[in-house]
Structures are given as structure tokens and as C-alpha cells.
Amino acid sequence: MALGLEKITSGEIYIGGQVISSLGSKDIAKRIQPVFQDPYSSLNPRKSISKIISLPLRALGVAGTKKELNELIDETMETVGLPPRLKYNYPNQLSGGQRQRVAVARAIIMRPDVVLCDEPTSALDVSVQAQILNMLMELRRELNLTYVLISHDLAVVEHIATKVAVMYLGRIVEEAETEKIFKKPCHPYTQALMESVLTPDPKLGLPETHLGIAYPNPIDPPSGCTFHPRCRYAKGICHSDVPELTRDGDCLIACHYPLS
Amino acid sequence: MTTLLEVQELNVDLHLPAGTLHAVRGVSFNVQKGETLSLVGESGCGKSMTALAVMDLLPRAATRNAKILKFEGQDLISADENAMATIRGSGMAMIFQEPMTSLDPCYTVGNQLVEAIREHQSMTLKEARERAVFLLEKVGITGSSSRLKQYPHQLSGGLRQRIMIAMGLMCGPSFIIADEPTTALDVTIQAQILALLKSIQKEFNMGLILITHDLGVVARMADRVAVMYCGQIVETGNIREIFENPLHPYTKGLMECIPIPGKTKPGQELGSIPGIVPTPIGDLWGCSFRNRCNLSEPRCADKDMPLTELWPGRAYRCVTAFNKVEPLSGEELVCPKMY
Numbered sequence: 001m002a003l004g005l006e007k008i009t010s011g012e013i014y015i016g017g018q019v020i021s022s023l024g025s026k027d028i029a030k031r032i033q034p035v036f037q038d039p040y041s042s043l044n045p046r047k048s049i050s051k052i053i054s055l056p057l058r059a060l061g062v063a064g065t066k067k068e069l070n071e072l073i074d075e076t077m078e079t080v081g082l083p084p085r086l087k088y089n090y091p092n093q094l095s096g097g098q099r100q101r102v103a104v105a106r107a108i109i110m111r112p113d114v115v116l117c118d119e120p121t122s123a124l125d126v127s128v129q130a131q132i133l134n135m136l137m138e139l140r141r142e143l144n145l146t147y148v149l150i151s152h153d154l155a156v157v158e159h160i161a162t163k164v165a166v167m168y169l170g171r172i173v174e175e176a177e178t179e180k181i182f183k184k185p186c187h188p189y190t191q192a193l194m195e196s197v198l199t200p201d202p203k204l205g206l207p208e209t210h211l212g213i214a215y216p217n218p219i220d221p222p223s224g225c226t227f228h229p230r231c232r233y234a235k236g237i238c239h240s241d242v243p244e245l246t247r248d249g250d251c252l253i254a255c256h257y258p259l260s
Numbered sequence: 261m262t263t264l265l266e267v268q269e270l271n272v273d274l275h276l277p278a279g280t281l282h283a284v285r286g287v288s289f290n291v292q293k294g295e296t297l298s299l300v301g302e303s304g305c306g307k308s309m310t311a312l313a314v315m316d317l318l319p320r321a322a323t324r325n326a327k328i329l330k331f332e333g334q335d336l337i338s339a340d341e342n343a344m345a346t347i348r349g350s351g352m353a354m355i356f357q358e359p360m361t362s363l364d365p366c367y368t369v370g371n372q373l374v375e376a377i378r379e380h381q382s383m384t385l386k387e388a389r390e391r392a393v394f395l396l397e398k399v400g401i402t403g404s405s406s407r408l409k410q411y412p413h414q415l416s417g418g419l420r421q422r423i424m425i426a427m428g429l430m431c432g433p434s435f436i437i438a439d440e441p442t443t444a445l446d447v448t449i450q451a452q453i454l455a456l457l458k459s460i461q462k463e464f465n466m467g468l469i470l471i472t473h474d475l476g477v478v479a480r481m482a483d484r485v486a487v488m489y490c491g492q493i494v495e496t497g498n499i500r501e502i503f504e505n506p507l508h509p510y511t512k513g514l515m516e517c518i519p520i521p522g523k524t525k526p527g528q529e530l531g532s533i534p535g536i537v538p539t540p541i542g543d544l545w546g547c548s549f550r551n552r553c554n555l556s557e558p559r560c561a562d563k564d565m566p567l568t569e570l571w572p573g574r575a576y577r578c579v580t581a582f583n584k585v586e587p588l589s590g591e592e593l594v595c596p597k598m599y
Contacts, residue, residue, distance in 0.1 A: 029507075066343050068507045071566040078537070078544065080499050095514060095536040096536075097536060098536075099351035125302040125303055125473065125537065126302060126473055126475075126514060126517050126518060127302060127513060127514065127532060127533035127537075128536065129517065130516075130518070130531065130532035130533075131515035131532045131534075132532055134529050134530055134532060137527060137529070150334070152446060153447075154521060155518060155519040155520060156519060157528070158519065158525060158526055159519035159526050159527070160526075160527070179526075179528065182294040182521060182522075188398070192386070192448055193447060194521075195451075196447045196448045196450065197447060197476070197521055198451070198454075198474070198476030198477055198480050199476055199479070199520050199521060199522070199523070200478070200479040200503060200515065200520065201474050201479055201480075201503070201520065202479045202480070202482075202499040202500050202503050202504075203500075204479075204480065205480060206451060206454050206455045206458060206480050206481070207565075209448050209451050209452060211448050211452065223334060242506055
């Protein structure tokens, strides 16, 4: 939705203070660019790497002369750690990590304000994941980028994010600074999430999440707090009343009985 | 302990237009009753191919040869298709990675569960259904008799994976191969499914091969680990040996790659292994990791890279590994010989 690809049912999205619905799709694209999950399906197999990377510039009509465009492509490829000689190659000749670098290059060539990374490393091997994460952090420092990182891998989240919003069944249930949320989760769901992270420590056994088995059906969500059927702290009011997202100290939380 | 599965010098070659791909090269291991062996490695390192070779479910383009391949004392190399069909399912079962693609969308869950057992044992439909209901409850599915009438698309990922596990258990196998059983699942569901697998394994005293690339899963589940790279086992050991004192540079690299909540400092640069996993096509020699290794020396390219055995069950395939190693104190050396 933030990319303007999906219509908003209600509510508003602001980018740099401007309402997104007041902007044309090209204006949105200048401000926010995506990096998708699967670098195998998000790159057009019939276009060369230089064509893929420069598409945002050409689509928005700001490509400039051929020479300028070429220089910018080379520069961007170097920024993301791709040798410019790969320019005339096609996606199928590249490895997963290289493809994800191409996707990142395509996203940053416009110098957008926000880069939306949807599970940027979940399709990659562990050893390559670290390369991409390192690159993302370096780019953030150098280009002063803002990332919206979508991920289910909490280790990655803790490593990269400065602020975390935990979602459950379409709602944000807790939002706080990364350090705070990892140290002291307030929502029972966040707590269960943290407990299910499997750190590579052979001395610890498998965690008990107390979650019950069924993930609810999003078409017919449970009444009240949507998490109550799986929550070990649920009481009467959780079945009937939807908890509002309220400020509690330095975090936002939607729970009738937040953990202290 | 009794040996369930014995594999020695297993090789799998895939004959492709581009040349022969050596997917599995000289892999040897044992699995005992009630034990979990984890095969760890990145995609394309041959871990799934090893599993398929044991089950004799390799794709047509592949050839398998091995010095020894024995399951419960029975030779699998000479076993014909009929004998294998009997062993598969009733003796050993496999839980596949993608519950969505490995369940048939055209049949109800009940149909698929019952089919397997009726194939292997003479059982009335009613008895088979009862067994299915019993197992669904075992894997934590409530209202199981109504679940039997549902189709796979009506179930969530976690439920489907539970059904896959129940299906694997239908004929009471003594040995299970779980190929990335939780990769497609949410973190919270993952923890539950793993706990379930472990409790069932304990209850039935089954041998388990757990194939995964997730070191977190390995650490919490396995008794012994075999790290694979490019079709070879590059390091083996029991779980604590591998995690507390990895010897092979690749194993070390893998451990440094992953951010660990509470250990790695947020924002700090992660260790990474440069380059990409090579494709083992054509003639191979020396250490296959040498191009990505920061310790590589000219002798790493020598013709053969032997597996150095330190003591039974602990071995590594490297000439430059420098750690001083001793058996961990207080650790009983019960590990069987791995190669």
C-alpha cells in the first residue's frame, strides 16, 4: 500500500509529511522504492542488468543523456558491491546474492527517502544473507536511508532495526525501540515470539510457547482481542473488547493486561 | 544402541547436459535408534540428495552408488523396487519440506493418510481411519475426525506440516528423515512442530535425520551433526563439539554469519563468507571450500582432501584447521564411528 500498488480502504499514509493519495504514482516512486523477497522472481529475466537497474530513471523520465545514465549505473553498481562488468549480463547468470544486490541497486538509484525491504534475505543462503545485511547497513549509513524492514526473522530484526512494530492478524500489537522490545516485551504475543527464537545454543532445549496450535482464520477473526484464543493470560474482557493501541511509557501496546 | 542406518561412501551423480554434477561425494554416516543426526549445509550442498538416495527416490537423471547402504541390517543397494516400497513408509518415512506441494490437493487429508497404511498392512478402512484419528491427535490436531474430510488447501501451514508428520508415522516407522520440516513455517509454529517431532521421536524411540540450514534448529534438536559442503561431509561431531569448537573454516564461517539475539551487537558487521557456493560439475579435486576460505594454502588444491578423524565420531576435512582439540571434558564418548 505504501508503494501505491494497493488501494487504501480507509486511513492515510504520509510520506515526508505529504498524503500519499494526493501524490501521483511517479511522485510516490521517487520517494519510496521496494526490495522484494525473492530475487529470482522480482527481476525480469529478459532484461539486462543495466536495463533493470536503470528502469526507475527511465520510467520517471529523469534518465538524462546516455553517458550520464551509464555513469550513474556504474556508480550504483559499485555502491552495492556489483562489478560493473556484469552490466550486460542477464539475471539468470547471477547468483541469488548478486540478484538481491541488483534489486537493491534498482531501489536506490533514484535516491529515494524510504526503501521498503520485504524479507530481503529470506530467500538467500545463510552465508550470503550476512553479506546482504552488511551491505544494507552500510548503505543506510552512507546514503542516510530510511528502511521499512518486513521480516519474520527476529535475529535479523534485532540486528538491523532501530524501532520494531509487531503485527498480529492485521493489527500492530506492540511498537517500541528495538532494544526495549527485545529486553522487555510487553505484549504476550511479542513475548511468545521472543521465546520461540532458536538461538544456536545446544545447551538450551526447545522453548515452550504456551500458544496452542491454531492460527486463527483472518477472514473470520476471533472476537475482542484477536490473540485471546492463544494467549495464556486472557481474561473475560479479552473475549469481548478490542484493546486500543495505547501509549505505555516508551512503547505503544494493544493489550488489556500488558506484561510488566 | 543399535544401528538403524549405515551409509558408507555414498555417491550420487546427476547427469546433466552441462556435465556430470557430483551431488553427493563419498558421504558416510550412521544413525542409531532414538538418535537425531542433523545434516547441515546451504542449498545445493547435497543434503536433500543424500536423503533421497537413502530412500531410493532420486530423480531419473541421477545414479547412486555406495559401498554400504544398510537399513536395519538389510542391504538397500541390492533391494529391488518392491522391497524398497515395503521399507519406505513402514520402515522409514520422509517428511518433506513443503507441506503445500507434497500433499495432493485433489484428495482429502483422510484419504491420503489412510492410503499409505492400507498399502502396507491389511487393515480395514475403519481401522485405518481410527489409526489416522489417533495419530492426528498425537500430533496435536483437535477435532481430528472432521479434519479427515478436509482438503489440504483448507488447512494452515502449521496444520499441513502436522499432517505430513502424522502421515510419516502412519505405519509406525523406526526411522524418519525430516527435510527442512519447519522452513516454511512461522517462528512460533516452528518451535511447536519441533517440540512435537522430538517428543514423538522419544516416545517411539525412532532414529531421525534432520536436514536443515538453520543452525538454531540444529542446536536445539540434534545429537550429532554432519556439516556438508559441495556434496561432501566437511565436519562431523556431536552437537556440543560442533558448536563449542568448530574446526572446519566453513563451519566457523557459518556460525559467524548469523546474528544471535543477545550475543551479536546490533548494527555491528556480521562475519560473512565471501563468494558463492560452487556447483560441483566436472572433475573436482582438493578442498571445495578453498576459494572462499581465508586460510587456504597451495596444498588445499592437492588432489585429495582426506577426512581427518580425531576420535570416533569426530572428523573434519581440512589441512589448515588450527584449533587445539580434545574431547570435551565430562563428555562420554559414545559417538559411533562416522566413516
